[in-house]
Amino acid sequence: MPKFTIPKEEYLYKGHSGCPGCGTPLALRYALKALGPRTVLNFPAGCGGVVLGVWPGYAMKVPVVDNAFECTAAVANGIRAGFEVKGVDDAYVVGWAGDGATVDIGLQALSATVDRNSNIIYVMLDNEAYMNTGIQKSGCTPIGAWTTTTPVSGGKGYNLTPKKRIMDMLVANGIVYGATVNIAYPEDFVTRMQKAKDIRGTKFIHVFAPCSAGWRTDPSKSVEIARLATQTGTFPLYEVDRGKYSLTKEIKKRKPVDEYLKLQGRFRHLSKDAIADIQKLVDEEYERLLYKVKVTNG
Amino acid sequence: MIEVMTSNYAAAHGARLSKVEVIAAYPITPQSSISEKLAEMSVKGELHGQYILVESEHSAMSLLIGASYVGARTYTATSSHGLALMHEMLYWATGARRPIVMTIVSRAMAPPWNIWGDQMDVIGERDTGWMQFFCENNQETLDTTIMSYRIAEDRSVMLPAMVIEDGFILSHTFEAVDLPDQDDVDDFLPKFNPELKIDFNDPRRFGGLVMPDWWSEFRFRIAQDMEDAKKKIIEVDKEFEKKFGRSYGGLVEFYNCDDADVILALAGSAVGTAKHVSDKMRERGKKVGVVKIKTLRPLPAEELTKLNDMVPVVGVFDRSFNFGHGGGIFSEIRNGIYTPGGGLLTKNYVGGMGGRDFTPKHMEWVFEDLLRIKKEGKVDRMIEWIPLRDGTGRWY
Amino acid sequence: MIEIRLHGRGGQGAVVASEMLARAAVRDGMHASAFPFFGVERRGCPVTAFCRIDDKPIRIHAGIYEPDYVIVLDPGLMALVDVFQGLKPEGKILINTTRSREDLTIKAHNKVVIVDATGIALKHGLGSETAPIVNTAIIGAFVKMFPKISIDSLLESVREAAPVKKEENASAARDAYEITKEV
Amino acid sequence: MPVLKTYKDLPSTPVTFYSTESNKTGTWRTIRPILDESKCTRCYICWKFCPDLSVDVAKEGDFPSIDYDYCKGCGVCANECPSDAIHMEKEAHK
DSSP states (O other): OOSSSSSSOOBOOOOOOOOOTOOOHHHHHHHHHOOOOEEEEOOOHHHHHTOOOTTTOOOOOOOEEOOOOOOHHHHHHHHHHHHHHTTTOSSSSEEEHHHIIITTTTTHHHHHHHHOOOOEEEEEOOOBBBBTTSOOOOOOTTOOBBBBOOBTTTTTTTTOOOOHHHHHHHHHHHHEEEEEETTTOOHHHHHHHHHHHHHSSEEEEEEEEHHHHHTTGGGGGGHHHHHHHHHHTTTOOEETTTEEEEEEOOSSSSSOOOHTTTHHHGGGTTTHHHHHHHHHHHHHHHHHHHHHHHTTTO | EEEEEEEEHHHHHHHHHHOSSSEEEEEOTTHHHHHHHHHHHHHTSSSSSSEEOOSSSHHHHHHHHHHHTTTTOEEEEEEHHHHHHHHHHHHHHHTTTTEEEEEEEOOOSSSOOOOSSSSHHTTTTTSSEEEEEEEEEEHHHHHHHHHHHHHSSSSSOOOOEEEEEETTTTTTOOOEEEOOHHHHHHHOOOOOOOOOOTTTTTTOOSSSSOHHHHHHHHHHHHHHHHHHHHHHHHHHHHHHHHHHHHOOOTTTEEEOOOOOSEEEEEOSSSHHHHHHHHHHHHHHOOOOOEEOOEEEEEHHHHHHHHEEEEHHHEEEESOOTTTBBOOHHHHHHHHHOOTTTTOEEEEEEEEEEEGOOOOOOHHHHHHHHHHHHHTTTSOOOSSSEOOHHHHHHHHO | OEEEEEEEEEEOOOOHHHHHHHHHHHHHHHHHEEEEOOOOOTTTTTTEEEEEEEOOOOOOOOOHHHHHHEEOOGGGGGTTSTTTOOOOTTTTEEEEEESHHHHHHHHEEOOEEOOOOHHHHHHHBOOOOBBOOOOOHHHHHHHHHHHTHHHHHHHHHHHHHHHHHSHHHHHHHHHHHHHHHOO | OEEEEEEEGGGGOOOOOOOOSSOGGGGGEEEEEEETTTTTTOOOOHHOOTTTOOEOOOOSSSOOOTTTTTTTOOOHHHHTTTOEEEEEEEOOOO
């Protein structure tokens, strides 16, 4: 019998301004299917806000607040404080920001909010560069990627700095719950959000969402590429519940990373050796994760 | 060598030709293509120093202050909220006497979000002690970048400078630009060699704590050097003209003003539209003039007071607005013009904000309004927003 | 001074086309200014670009409302956008289409020139069936309508400003130039 | 939804008045997905992965249907459909 595998209710309207094949509207759909109507989101500058459209229209069925680039977590904390003093205790507050807006310019505000353990969900929509301003490198841009500020000339110039380990940083900072989710796995995405929403304190959701314009990919392949990121171990799915790491998506046999890279124009320039180096890095990082799972579960 | 490019690329070439040694880059629309062009130049080995991707504008300015303490020539570029985020560090650069040059691709201030051009951001920084140079076209953006280092780094000045181009109207518009030769620029612009810099042979503390008994004296030194900078700005503009054949008037440029009945003062890309319309109207016998405000800080008060003897009415066009006061440039011009007993009538026209197109038709309406005020001898209302959906049907 | 308005979709190269025209005009000793409609570009979304060309320096910094030429890179846009709005009575129209002049339901009685820029672009491997890059073909045809810009200067500007496939883009411009009838 | 004619009609700060449903993004596409119900197993994967909410399923059990007013023609549905029930076709231009 045909069945919906995720809640049917939609909180995003049609007619939003996401590019064809954009991961962000999918992430917004899945997040709100879990959180429901009594949710307020605040967005800094970035695709998250732009996707919602232009005044006087907007594409959501829940309240939304815009904020400056560096203070998403602080504003979310403020909204929560407002609810608390007004005795509103059944609403969810979600600070929703991009990767650069989180790990670069917004890190200070996020770290302090975690330190205050403010009862919010902070969602980082990670498309691995500053896409709204036109594909500039961010702290989440992976090694090997072309961006407009790490252009490639004569085989040189692509990004050489590793993706910031924001989850580990925030676990060290003391988040009560963190999870990585991927738009290619909606059921898991909804489950993590449902688990996170009822834990008190600051929760961090790291969303992996492709950007076909920025990754130079065919829009129809967005979900396939996102899935390959997890299947190759490049973006493993796991959660950290009160300091305990555990895989939420067991990948028995990881696919070679090249299957993921070769679909993306932003990696087109990589030599065989460079791809081999990336494979090594992915393997090491995956082993580190398994080690953390082992160590933190005693 | 003539090349067609956007004003953003002209700014990047200006920085390259000035052989900047430390660049801090952070994206923000509409500035980003400067950072992207510099990244391209960097990877091709065309730059003369470090190109650093920072994590925010606040850190961009902080990083450059650090680099400048070592005596490195520094550059960055930003817009709107990026500039606002730097605000704290703008005071710092001034107080530390670090001659950092920064391109501002000026853009509206949110909320709500608006990525398009207006001058609210730079008007908000007039008090920080930075010199502010406005550009009318892409060539001027490039030339002003080079001139700014020459002015800012002069030991009699030692103050930072903003080179301001209108977001999108110039930043994303292609115009022909003459790229000067590197050797000529090297002749014109000596290496940066500050008197005070980190030196292990002469270790000092830069900053520290100054008690009330000496504080004002430090501030007075900055005030004096900013005032003296006016002479240096004019001098450098003349030298630039001698070397490269182009002048921008240094502080201000009077255009079609000699026999003008009325004059409009303004800054930025709209100056071009004003010059174009003033020529067209003169062909029809309407003598209207334009005062281009090239430099807003330091305020060219002496030049502005001349307006008292030139015309009975001066209009000021603003792409910014101080709520509860008036247009940013308007308040500056009136301040500069003011002479006790002077009968000069002034009116402020506020338009083109948040990317609203200010067309020749609007410009002509302003000049006609000024001519009407001259005829009637009185100003109907001091501040006029045009175009505006005000229900009068004038525009909509 | 002549004013040109180009209509395309995000990703079709309308803005680069306006830049190439400006470069070619400057190469031929004229003054030029080119700029996009400063909207929020999205792939597939309608995009407008502008170009002014004159013998003396161009100082106006404002939009174009009464163009002398309208160039339509994507015929599908005609159903969405009033591409001929403000076109001067004696203004000319250039449209990328395979349909004949009669088929095109164009109310305006201005002169219309037709070129199959999509066909030419695809012949040179520019873009894909669903997202052809037609900008260099269509400006090749335009130069036939505006001979003040020489085809050689245009080809040089195409090679200079085309981000990729420089020769293919130049060939597309030349092909379009050659098959477009003198106007 | 108030009629916005002059500044007097505006709220003190921009708050939105309506949804983006008036923004028919279907005009963006150059190709469109065609669903073949004979192959469709009603697994709703296309509904699940549509970034533009342009796959409608009235109620569980129904066949999905594509809302061409909003579909941007990204092709994710065709790419993800496990039973090849969706293929992309060139947009017929009017």
